[in-house]
Amino acid sequence: xxxxxxxxxxxxxxxxxxxxxxxxxxxxxxxxxxxxxxxxxxxxxxxxxxxxxxxxxxxxxxxxxxxxxxxxxxxxxxxxxxxxxxxxxxxxxxxxxxxxxxxxxxxxxxxxxx
Amino acid sequence: xxxxxxxxxxxxxxxxxxxxxxxxxxxxxxxxxxxxxxxxxxxxxxxxxxxxxxxxxxxxxxxxxxxxxxxxxxxxxxxxxxxxxxxxxxxxxxxxxxxxxxxxxxxxxxxxx
Numbered sequence: 001x002x003x004x005x006x007x008x009x010x011x012x013x014x015x016x017x018x019x020x021x022x023x024x025x026x027x028x029x030x031x032x033x034x035x036x037x038x039x040x041x042x043x044x045x046x047x048x049x050x051x052x053x054x055x056x057x058x059x060x061x062x063x064x065x066x067x068x069x070x071x072x073x074x075x076x077x078x079x080x081x082x083x084x085x086x087x088x089x090x091x092x093x094x095x096x097x098x099x100x101x102x103x104x105x106x107x108x109x110x111x112x113x114x
Numbered sequence: 115x116x117x118x119x120x121x122x123x124x125x126x127x128x129x130x131x132x133x134x135x136x137x138x139x140x141x142x143x144x145x146x147x148x149x150x151x152x153x154x155x156x157x158x159x160x161x162x163x164x165x166x167x168x169x170x171x172x173x174x175x176x177x178x179x180x181x182x183x184x185x186x187x188x189x190x191x192x193x194x195x196x197x198x199x200x201x202x203x204x205x206x207x208x209x210x211x212x213x214x215x216x217x218x219x220x221x222x223x224x225x226x227x
Binding site for chain 2: 049098100104
């Protein structure tokens with residue numbers, strides 16, 4: 001597979017435990033945030049998003065928390081499974097961004113131990 | 115819908131050769147993007163387009179060219195390939211400005227020797 005994630009921060013999690021992945025963003029004007037999952041050899045896949053008028057949003061086994069005061073975003077994965085092993089990226093979008101561009105974080109590699 | 119498709123999946127080029135990476139989407143999206151991802155790194159924007167006939171440079175455009183003659187297609191051209199262009203290339207698209215995710219293709223892995 002692709003060698004994405006070799007030099008990324010790594011979070012090792014025991015199968016069944018909860019995972020928390022953190023992301024700091026810099027643009028206070030950003031109003032839309034996304035979490036992506038990238039498995040080895042594949043393109044980034046949308047997991048969950050949140051608008052700036054919310055501080056929490058839940059999906060299936062995933063929760064995103066947004067703290068605009070400290071410009072911090074987190075992704076919580078409940079009951080982590082082997083299939084959750086991947087690199088996770090956060091991304092932010094500002095209404096003023098030319099071309100509707102996203103700004104991506106550096107990524108965190110999650111390794112699930114059986 | 116097939117979503118975002120990319121061809122080829124993998125290619126080896128010799129230094130100085132040229133090639134075109136193909137990207138197509140069937141979601142009628144106006145916005146399309148090309149990224150490169152080096153091993154262990156995040157995504158860097160090469161070029162983007164906000165609609166047919168309109169393209170603009172991203173963060174790392176040198177050595178690349180794009181065109182957008184139709185809504186569906188957004189090819190990326192490499193002229194005079196260099197080892198520094200060894201990377202995985204991803205195409206993405208989104209339908210509107212703001213509050214919508216970008217949808218990514220499966221990527222093209224390029225090796226320049």
